[in-house]
Amino acid sequence: MSETPQDSYGGYLGLDKLLDAQHTRTEADSELLFIVIHQSNELWFKLIIHELENAINALYGGRDLAAYKILARVHQIQLLLIRTWDVLSTLTPSEYRVFRDSVGRGGASGFQSAQNREIEFLLGEKARIRDFDTGSGGTKQADVIAMHANVDVRAKLEQRWRAPSIYDAAIDGLARSYPDAGITPRPRSGDYSAIAEPSEAIFDQWQAIYAEPDAHMAWFQLGERLVDLEDALRRWRWRHLTTVARVIGQSTGTGGSAGLRYLQKTAVDGMENFLYPELWQVRNEVFSA
Numbered sequence: 001m002s003e004t005p006q007d008s009y010g011g012y013l014g015l016d017k018l019l020d021a022q023h024t025r026t027e028a029d030s031e032l033l034f035i036v037i038h039q040s041n042e043l044w045f046k047l048i049i050h051e052l053e054n055a056i057n058a059l060y061g062g063r064d065l066a067a068y069k070i071l072a073r074v075h076q077i078q079l080l081l082i083r084t085w086d087v088l089s090t091l092t093p094s095e096y097r098v099f100r101d102s103v104g105r106g107g108a109s110g111f112q113s114a115q116n117r118e119i120e121f122l123l124g125e126k127a128r129i130r131d132f133d134t135g136s137g138g139t140k141q142a143d144v145i146a147m148h149a150n151v152d153v154r155a156k157l158e159q160r161w162r163a164p165s166i167y168d169a170a171i172d173g174l175a176r177s178y179p180d181a182g183i184t185p186r187p188r189s190g191d192y193s194a195i196a197e198p199s200e201a202i203f204d205q206w207q208a209i210y211a212e213p214d215a216h217m218a219w220f221q222l223g224e225r226l227v228d229l230e231d232a233l234r235r236w237r238w239r240h241l242t243t244v245a246r247v248i249g250q251s252t253g254t255g256g257s258a259g260l261r262y263l264q265k266t267a268v269d270g271m272e273n274f275l276y277p278e279l280w281q282v283r284n285e286v287f288s289a
């Protein structure tokens with residue numbers, strides 16, 4: 001069997017492996033679409049994780065403008081992922097029905113995406129125990145780390161859960177850039193699994209920045225890039241919800257949840273529980289003045 005030369009286009013990109021990883025389980029025409037959409041999401045998730053790690057390191061290293069540039073890239077990836085829901089929306093209920101049982105055999109679901117949880121943790125969404133509406137009148141408490149059978153996956157998620165999020169790193173940078181603001185960030189090596197209470201000092205500093213953007217352009221831009229991230233996370237969730245509504249209606253999910261009702265709750269929670277509360281509070285203040 002001939003091998004693709006390492007220095008060729010296909011060799012460098014590992015295309016033999018990559019393009020041999022779409023294993024349909026049925027003859028259904030649309031199953032390839034379903035696999036490719038999920039795989040491409042996971043590939044982009046991998047890049048988002050890499051970029052968010054770099055942005056966090058840049059902020060802790062005092063390279064605030066570098067972080068701003070990286071977050072602009074992350075946001076563009078998020079926008080691209082939101083757009084992929086339009087492609088998946090071309091999947092009709094009858095097309096999906098042909099291969100759904102085979103896909104969901106054994107309870108497979110995006111609920112098990114470890115990279116999605118890593119991104120949530122990196123963005124600052126640290127709720128580890130989730131109320132999982134089972135659809136049969138009950139709610140199960142799902143531990144989104146312990147549910148993974150693979151020890152290495154669990155260890156990685158545990159480490160991410162405890163590590164600083166992008167907002168924790170930004171607050172560290174804010175405290176360094178504005179030493180008189182009275183902000184006392186936790187040390188980087190601390191345990192960040194508990195979500196920090198909204199802080200008056202942090203809010204006051206963002207408010208000062210937003211009151212005079214020209215005088216604080218770097219931090220104003222960083223604030224807006226953080227809002228971009230949270231805004232896009234919300235939009236991704238809503239587009240997931242609206243796509244699921246048109247493909248499976250109100251039927252239960254392959255992962256065992258009530259389906260739409262579970263996703264609806266997650267989407268609404270994301271609108272009510274802020275990842276970057278002080279940055280959203282700044283908006284309220286502008287209009288209450």
Ligand code: HEM
Pocket residue numbers: 037038041042088091096108109110111112113116240244247248252253254255256257258259260262263266
């Ligand atoms: C027709 C396509 C899809 C349907 C019908 C669908 C349905 C669902 C449902 C019902 C859930 C709730 C858990 C369950 O009971 O399974 C869920 C969760 C999830 N799905 Fe999808 N999904 C689809 C496509 C995708 C795609 C393309 C991705 C991208 C990776 C994805 C990622 C996720 C994630 C990350 C969760 C967990 C959400 C959370 O816990 O907040 N899904 N999906």
